Amino acid sequence: MKMDEETLERLKRWFASYVQTFESGDHDQHMNIALKEEHTRRVCKEILALGRRLGLNDEDLRLAETIALFHDVGRFEQYARYHTFVDRRSADHARLGTEILQEKGVLDELDRPTQDIILRTVSYHNRMDLPRDETERCLFFTKLLRDADKLDIWRVVIDYCHRNGGEKNSALELGLPDTPGISEGVYQDMMAGGMVKIDHLENLNDFKLLLMGWIYDINFGPTYEAIHERQYLESICDVIPRSEKIEEIFAQVRSSLDEKLEEASGSS
Ligand SMILES: [Fe+2]
Incomplete structure (x- = not known):
């Protein structure tokens, strides 16, 4: 049937x-x-x-x-x-x-x-x-x-990170420590314009960057549009402590999204 x-x-x-x-x-x-x-x-x-x-x-x-x-x-x-x-x-x-x-x-x-x-x-x-x-x-x-799946996971984790002082959920945080800075491996993965390797995760900031890196694993124009409209990348960036490296990474993911949006609007 x-x-x-x-x-x-x-x-x-x-x-x-x-x-x-x-x-x-x-x-x-x-x-x-x-x-x-x-x-x-x-x-x-x-x-x-x-x-x-x-x-x-x-x-x-x-x-x-x-x-x-x-x-x-x-x-x-x-x-x-x-x-x-x-x-x-x-x-x-x-x-x-x-x-x-x-x-x-x-x-x-x-x-x-x-x-x-x-x-x-x-x-x-x-x-x-x-x-x-x-x-x-x-x-x-x-x-x-x-x-x-990614559209919703982004939403869940962003809501969770923005909900200050709420109940902690270790299942959602993958048991990673909330320590300062980001790992070098994660920085390299992101600057290479690819997805973050799980093995490179050392803390929660790394995990947030891994989520940001999912932008490189999106397949359809309407998905890029949803990411843009809902300001997912900006919302993740907001919950990572500012540093030069973070600014660099964010500028790169943002311009990659802008490129994809342009392609999508050109093809529809
Ligand atoms: Fe799943």
Whole structure:
């Protein structure tokens, strides 16, 4: 079966009841499960908005929504088992997610190609690089998911960093220390115009720069426009202590965004 409205509704109901099974009396678990459930809901909205702006038909919009719905389905089991969202200290949550979908037969009513594309895009969503040797269609949905996911993660982390004095969430801070300055490796990665390597992270400022560096891993014009309109880069910059190096990095990411915006407006 292809992805019709009824099927999508069923999948949403499955997801909601699956998430419920992780509700225990534990405060931290409750907060972290809610965090990922809300993230999922917003990534669904982001992917639909991007998909519409890119002119997808209704069936492809439903497929896009489904991959967003399931992209972090592994997060719940990950938190329940390991009490962290750090993959390196626990398990690859994307892979865990595809295993859960398969074990529970969640996608069984869908035709094979649709199942495949959902499982593959979910498995690719958190990789450092896009997959090689994939079909154009799979690659397209992978890119769409990665853009939608980043738009919401930016929002979550920016809100968190700007919320002074609120409750700390070590799952969100990756356990990094809040020490001054930035690491040399991160500075080099950013100035080379590429993504920051996880191994170079030493403190929270480095993590904020890693998020800023995601600008180099965006795929679609409407995503760049959203980043610009929501002032994501500026908001991240605002929560990193000013220094010459930070100014240098910011000038570079900002001009890279401006270039992409120009390209996007030229092509639409
Ligand atoms: Fe994820």
